[in-house]
Amino acid sequence: MIPMVDLGKQFSGIREEIFLMMSQILESSQYILGPKVREFEGKMAEYTGVSQAIGVASGTDALHLAMEALDIGDGDEVITTPFTFFATAEAIVYTGAKPVFADIELDTFNMDCSKIEEKITPRTKAILPVHLFGHPCDMEKIMEIAGRHNLFVIEDCAQAIGAAVKGKKVGSFGDAGCFSFYPSKNLGAYGDGGMITLKSSELADSIKGLRNHGSKGSYVHESVGFNSRLDEIQAGILLVKLKRLDEYNKKRRMNASFYRAALCDSVRCPSEKEGAYHVYNQYTILSGDRDRIQKALKEHSVSSVVYYPQPLHLQKALGFLGHKEGDFPFAEQASREVLSLPMYPELEESSIEQIAEIIKSVAG
Ligand SMILES: Cc1ncc(COP(=O)(O)O)c(C=O)c1O
Secondary structure: OEEEOOHHHHHHHHHHHHHHHHHHHEEEEEOOOHHHHHHHHHHHHHHHHHOEEEOOOOOOHHHHHHHHHOOOOOOOOEOOOOOOOOOHHHHHHHHOEEEEEEEOOOOOOOHHHHHHHHHOOOOOOEOEOHHHOOOOOHHHHHHHHHHHHOOOEEOOOOOOOEEEEEEEOOOOOOOOEEEEEOOOOOOOOOOOEEEEOOOOOHHHHHHHHEEEEEEEEOOOOOOOEEEHHHHEEEEHHHHHHHHOHHHHHHHHHHHHHHHHHHHHHOOEOOOOOOOEOOOOOOOOOOOOOOOHHHHHHOOEEEEOOOOOOOOOOHHHHHHHHOOOOOOOHHHHHHHHHHEEOOOOOOOOOOHHHHHHHHHHHHOO
């Protein structure tokens, strides 16, 4: 059996450090917004190359609170991709704003920057690029468009921690970078967690209030906020793993190169744009034979997942946006043809060879 991710293998390499960290936190009796959260926020700000990082309860909350702090709400429009995890659009809807989609490019699965400007209206308030599967968006182009039209940029970095464009990390380009520490992410907690990276201390202050019932902790409430705090236990785990993140990402990239060498003649492999540092949260191929490939892998006990079988504009929950099939043809094609293969730092080269042989026997 080859799984999509093997968190047990990763844990076995850090077991002692994790147990030591857990006992320190449990002995300290500080569980919410304590010293480990502050230390992790400082380290994440430094890692990303920004001045502020605020821990929250999830990646979804990171997106939601960042938009709340930027005063995005009723009547506003936010331009994003139709090919992403549902939470991206869900967070826009939470604020009262409307998600407006721009189709993707198939080689990176990211929003096609040449299709953003035609979506801008007087109601557009922000662009929300998603660095899907770990490939960074063309942030120079997006920042240039946003600058010309006076729009905010909120980066969805949930799948791309450590990814960079010309050496500059995702989460350091826009007004806010939103990260998820869901266990299977490149930096995963042992539960839920999220973070917002920022350059503005004013914005950081308002998010600190929003995550804690609109209060700075003194039982004086300046606004109606939320309960969305990162806890000490998750921050402790993330501190242990952050030290190893670059090494984990390098191993993912090495595994991607093994896949590419073995598969690029049989299926469409993910590409890396010039200057882009891809961190392969997923290794996602495209093939007209997708369903046959998945069936063959299953018969050989190899896991694979279709991320995502339905683009957002065709999801029932977003039916109120009034889209129909054919509105975003590349996102629709991706949904028909994508398949994500097992990808994690500890994945063995021999397993990749085995997976590639099965795929080639069907799609050769
Ligand atoms: C692209 C994207 N955005 C947002 C999220 C939401 O993150 P979380 O699950 O931590 O709420 C995810 C998580 O899977 C994601 O992949």
